[in-house]
Amino acid sequence: MLSARNIRVDIGGTAILHGVDFTARPGQVTAIAGPNGSGKTTLLKAVTGEVPSTGDIMLNGYDTRTLPPWQLAAMRGVLPQSTVLAFPFTVIEVVRMGLLRGTSGNHDRRAMDALGLVGLADYAGRYYQELSGGEQQRVQFARVLAQVWHPVENGEPRWILLDEPVASLDIGHQLEVMRLLRDYAEAGGGVVAVMHDLNLTAMFADSMTLISGGRVLAHGTAEAVMTDVNLSRAYNCPLRVNHVPDNVSTFLHPAGATG
Amino acid sequence: MTAVSTTLALPVDRRQRARRLHLWLAAALAVVALASLDTGATGLSLPHLLGTLAGGGELSAVERTVLFDIRLPRVFLGMCVGAALAVSGTVMQGLFRNPLADPGIVGVSSGAGLGAIGAIVLGAALPVSVQAVIGTHLVPVAAFVGSWLTTLTLYRVATRRGFTSVATMLLAGIALGALFAALSGVMIYLADDRQLRDLTFWGLGSLAGASWAKLVTAGPIMVLAMLVAFTLGRGLNGLALGEATASHIGIPVQRLKNMAILTVAAATGAAVAVSGGIGFIGIVVPHLLRLASGPDHGPLLINSALLGAILLVIADTIARVVVAPTELPIGIITAVLGAPVFLWILLRRRGILEV
Ligand SMILES: Nc1ncnc2c1ncn2[C@@H]1O[C@H](COP(=O)(O)OP(=O)(O)OP(=O)(O)O)[C@@H](O)[C@H]1O
Ligand SMILES: [Mg+2]
Numbered sequence: 001m002l003s004a005r006n007i008r009v010d011i012g013g014t015a016i017l018h019g020v021d022f023t024a025r026p027g028q029v030t031a032i033a034g035p036n037g038s039g040k041t042t043l044l045k046a047v048t049g050e051v052p053s054t055g056d057i058m059l060n061g062y063d064t065r066t067l068p069p070w071q072l073a074a075m076r077g078v079l080p081q082s083t084v085l086a087f088p089f090t091v092i093e094v095v096r097m098g099l100l101r102g103t104s105g106n107h108d109r110r111a112m113d114a115l116g117l118v119g120l121a122d123y124a125g126r127y128y129q130e131l132s133g134g135e136q137q138r139v140q141f142a143r144v145l146a147q148v149w150h151p152v153e154n155g156e157p158r159w160i161l162l163d164e165p166v167a168s169l170d171i172g173h174q175l176e177v178m179r180l181l182r183d184y185a186e187a188g189g190g191v192v193a194v195m196h197d198l199n200l201t202a203m204f205a206d207s208m209t210l211i212s213g214g215r216v217l218a219h220g221t222a223e224a225v226m227t228d229v230n231l232s233r234a235y236n237c238p239l240r241v242n243h244v245p246d247n248v249s250t251f252l253h254p255a256g257a258t259g
Numbered sequence: 260m261t262a263v264s265t266t267l268a269l270p271v272d273r274r275q276r277a278r279r280l281h282l283w284l285a286a287a288l289a290v291v292a293l294a295s296l297d298t299g300a301t302g303l304s305l306p307h308l309l310g311t312l313a314g315g316g317e318l319s320a321v322e323r324t325v326l327f328d329i330r331l332p333r334v335f336l337g338m339c340v341g342a343a344l345a346v347s348g349t350v351m352q353g354l355f356r357n358p359l360a361d362p363g364i365v366g367v368s369s370g371a372g373l374g375a376i377g378a379i380v381l382g383a384a385l386p387v388s389v390q391a392v393i394g395t396h397l398v399p400v401a402a403f404v405g406s407w408l409t410t411l412t413l414y415r416v417a418t419r420r421g422f423t424s425v426a427t428m429l430l431a432g433i434a435l436g437a438l439f440a441a442l443s444g445v446m447i448y449l450a451d452d453r454q455l456r457d458l459t460f461w462g463l464g465s466l467a468g469a470s471w472a473k474l475v476t477a478g479p480i481m482v483l484a485m486l487v488a489f490t491l492g493r494g495l496n497g498l499a500l501g502e503a504t505a506s507h508i509g510i511p512v513q514r515l516k517n518m519a520i521l522t523v524a525a526a527t528g529a530a531v532a533v534s535g536g537i538g539f540i541g542i543v544v545p546h547l548l549r550l551a552s553g554p555d556h557g558p559l560l561i562n563s564a565l566l567g568a569i570l571l572v573i574a575d576t577i578a579r580v581v582v583a584p585t586e587l588p589i590g591i592i593t594a595v596l597g598a599p600v601f602l603w604i605l606l607r608r609r610g611i612l613e614v
Contacts, residue, residue, distance in 0.1 A: 050503045073509030086356035086499040087554035090273070097496055100509050147508060 001025060002159060002190060007046050007055040009039075016042045017053070017214045024207065026157030026190040029181055031205035031222065033195050035235050039214040040194040041081065044163050047192075048078050060156050073100055076159035076190075077144035081167070083136070085128050091115065091139050092124040098147035114146040115139070117180060119173070134168045141165060141177060151189030159190040167196060178204040198252045202226055202241075210234050228255070277558030280551060284565035288338070291569050295334050295576040299325065333469035335478065337575045338568040340466070340534045343481040343526040345567025346488050346560060348541025353495030353556055354519040355429065358549070361541045362527040365413060365432030367406050369439040371531035372462065373446075374405025379457050380446045398461065398532075406528030409435060410520055464537035464590030466575050477529040484526035485564055491519060492557030499554070537590045539597025540567050546601070570596075 002024040009017040017039050024030035032040045046053035049064060049072070057064045059075060077098065085094065095111040103110070115121045118138040123131065128139060141162075148158040160181065166174040174197070181191045182204055195201045201208065201222060208225040210218045212234045218225045231239045231252070238255035297305035308326060311318060318326070344362075351360045362368050378401035382390065390397075412435065417428035450458060460467075494515040497505035506512045530537070544567045548559055574592040581587055 045503075048503075048507065050506075069506050069511050070509035073507060076507075078504070078507040080501075080504060083500055083504060087358065087549065089496075089499065089554055093273075093553070093555065094500075097500065098508055101493070143508075 001058070001060065002047070002192065003056075003058050004043075004047055005056040007043065007053050007057070009042050009046050009051055009053045011042075011051070015214065017046065019055070020211065020214070020216055021219070022047070022209055022216070023219075024159075024190055024192045026152075026159075027185055027188055028206035029185045029191045029193065029204055030207040030209070031193055031195045031201045032209050032211065033198065033201060033234075034211040034217070038212045038234075040211060041163055042214075043211065044161060044192070044194055048076075048161060059159065070100065073147065074102075074153075074158075075148075075156070076161060077147040079140055079144045079160070079162040079165055081163040082133075083140050088127050088129055090124070091120065091126050091128055091131070094128050094139055095143045095146050098143035098145075100147065110146050110149060111142075114142040114149070117145060118142045119176065134170065134173065137165070137168050138173065138177070141180075145180070148189070151184050151187040157188055157190050159192065160184060162191075162193045164194050164196060166200065174200060198226065198231070202252065226252075273553035274555065274558065277552035277555060277562065280548075280562050281558065281565070284562055284569065288565055288569050288572075291572050291576075292334050292338065295337070295572050296326070296330050298576050298580055299330055328471070329469075332471045332474045333466055333575070334572060336469040336474050336533060337466050337572045339474070339478050339481045340530045340537065341540055341567040341569070341571025342485060342564035343530040343567070344537060344540040344571070345544035345563040346485050347523045347526045347530070349545040349556070349560055349563040350488050350491065350495070350519050350523050351541070352545055353491070353498060354516065354523075356499060356501075358546065359542065360429075362406075362523055363538060363541065364436075365429060366436040366439060367409050367413075367432075367524060367527050368531055368536060369436050369443075370409025371402040371406035371528055372536055373439040373443050374401035374403070374408075375461055375531070375535070376443050376446045376458055377401060377405075379454055379461065380450045383454065400532070402532040403528045406531060407524055409439075410524035410528075414520055460588055461535040462590075463588030464535040464593070465578070465586075465588045466534055467586060469533070473533045477533045480525050480529040484522040484529070485560075487518060488522045488526070489560050489564075491515060491522075492555070492560055495519070495556040496554075535588070535590065537571070537593050539593050539601060540570060543597045543600050544570065 002022075004020065004022040007017050007020045007022065008015065020039070020043055022032075022043060032043060034040050042051060045051040047057055047064075049057075059072075062075075064072060089097075092108075092111050092115065095114055096107055098114075099107045099110060112121060112124060115124055118141055120135065120138055120142065123135065123139070128136060131139065144160055144162075148160060151158055162181075165181070166177050169177060178200055181193065185191045185206070193205075195205070205222040207220065208218075208222040209216060210225050210230055217234050218230045226241055228240055231241065232255070239252060240255040242251045242253065244251045293305065308318065308322060311322075347362045348360075351362055351365070352358050354360070375398050378398045382397045413428050413431050416431045417424050447455065447458060494505070494510045494512075497508050497510040498512070498515065500508070502512050505515075544563050545559065548562045548566060552558065552562070571589070571593070574596065575589050578587045578589045578592050
């Protein structure tokens with residue numbers, strides 16, 4: 001269980017988050033959505049401890065602020081929106097960095113397996129800095145997977161927290177990454193992802209927190225949160241939620257376009 | 260997650276190359292050190308000495324002095340200084356995530372330099388009794404204090420609520436460097452002719468004053484700082500991903516930065532104190548090694564120490580023989596050899612990869 005209560009973040013005297021509550025359960029994909037500048041990244045960074053905040057943040061029953069980085073790293077991996085690498089490391093060297101000191105088993109094999117999952121096993125020996133933006137993002141995703149490989153460890157769920165994991169990917173790789181996240185959740189792990197693509201969110205998220213202006217607008221199952229009213233209000237434009245004929249997935253389009 | 264691959268087809272593994280390099284460099288260092296012991300203004304040769312010893316003969320007093328009191332401490336000190344400067348450069352570059360960072364750049368070396376220059380110029384004004392007590396230690400001690408104070412100031416300026424901002428630290432380093440240059444200018448203005456010659460020689464760097472006393476004071480500090488630096492490999496690798504991600508993969512980033520800053524201050528301070536301003540080792544050595552076996556800081560730090568020691572002993576040997584019976588400041592040799600290599604590296608890598 002990941003729970004954050006009454007999270008406030010002030011940056012330079014400006015309040016960015018005004019007392020946000022957020023919960024995510026293991027076994028689920030939880031999406032954080034909202035317009036640009038609403039505070040999604042800030043909320044994720046508050047939860048990971050990257051920006052100072054007030055309020056309680058509990059992960060698997062531990063107060064995250066009291067845990068040393070190596071213990072936190074054993075419980076959760078974090079994928080930032082983008083990563084600039086300082087030295088000419090190869091792809092496999094980058095993925096291996098995710099492996100913690102005490103990790104059992106063959107580190108090379110784990111790293112290669114993670115690269116295989118994101119479809120980049122053939123890129124292992126290439127320089128990271130020579131890859132395209134989307135490829136780099138997938139390598140970073142592989143690094144996170146290698147770090148928290150087993151969704152459940154000693155009976156405790158592990159977590160993957162991601163900031164717009166698919167924003168720079170083509171549709172095929174978007175689906176691939178979202179499926180990997182679904183698999184991870186179904187195997188008992190916890191997944192929290194900041195999402196801009198509401199259709200992908202509808203397809204893959206179990207729960208959803210919709211934020212706007214640093215406040216929670218709605219929280220609950222993805223279906224309950226994704227209503228015409230909520231979304232139109234959050235994004236400040238008329239939106240309509242439809243269901244495609246097979247009635248399985250939700251489909252979103254601008255209300256004005258097809259009326 | 261479930262694995263899909265069954266075979267483990269790894270790409271070229273640079274770790275093996277880096278480990279093999281440990282052995283080659285260690286062997287080369289031994290050869291270079293022996294060659295340096297064998298070389299010098301007095302024309303005393305190692306084979307001759309060994310021959311004498313093997314034949315049951317005794318070394319003459321002069322031979323003993325040259326070998327044990329002049330050349331041996333000088334070779335050891337050269338190895339320590341070269342290794343300390345190269346490791347400082349490697350740690351600094353990892354810390355600043357920038358292959359061009361160097362203790363010279365953030366003002367640590369100029370802080371040490373100001374201390375030394377101040378000691379040379381103002382030391383003469385001290386009461387004779389004080390001079391008698393401090394004696395020849397004044398310059399090294401002042402250089403050492405200068406580097407420590409610089410590092411502490413930088414740290415205080417750049418750290419807020421336990422977080423060190425590398426950008427602030429770089430900029431503060433530039434500001435401090437400018438300030439130290441100005442103050443050093445004032446000192447030089449105040450200096451008399453004899454002091455000016457001392458200043459020039461010290462500023463260009465030299466191992467000419469090497470002695471067991473200096474080795475015993477500065478050597479352990481350099482060795483200890485390097486041993487600590489060798490433990491920072493994984494942390495510095497993680498830092499290449501950025502501070503936040505480094506923390507997310509379990510690295511205690513603030514502690515890592517503290518350790519890196521302290522080791523650099525200690526190693527650089529001790530090295531500058533005994534040898535003056537020797538440049539380029541800290542930048543050229545890690546560059547060459549990254550080209551040879553990749554940027555993994557684990558083996559890179561150890562190889563840096565070895566190659567730094569090799570290059571400095573070579574440079575010192577050249578400095579001793581090139582204009583014998585006098586000698587050149589070693590900083591001239593490292594600059595003449597180092598600057599072209601550095602430019603060549605920049606040209607070679609330009610537009611391909613940021614090494
Ligand atoms: N370091 C900072 N200093 C000042 N303001 C900041 C800082 N970081 C974020 N903000 C402000 O906080 C608000 C929320 O930013 P945040 O990055 O969390 O938005 P977001 O929801 O992730 O947006 P996006 O969809 O564009 O990624 C914005 O108004 C932003 O300007
Ligand atoms: Mg964002």
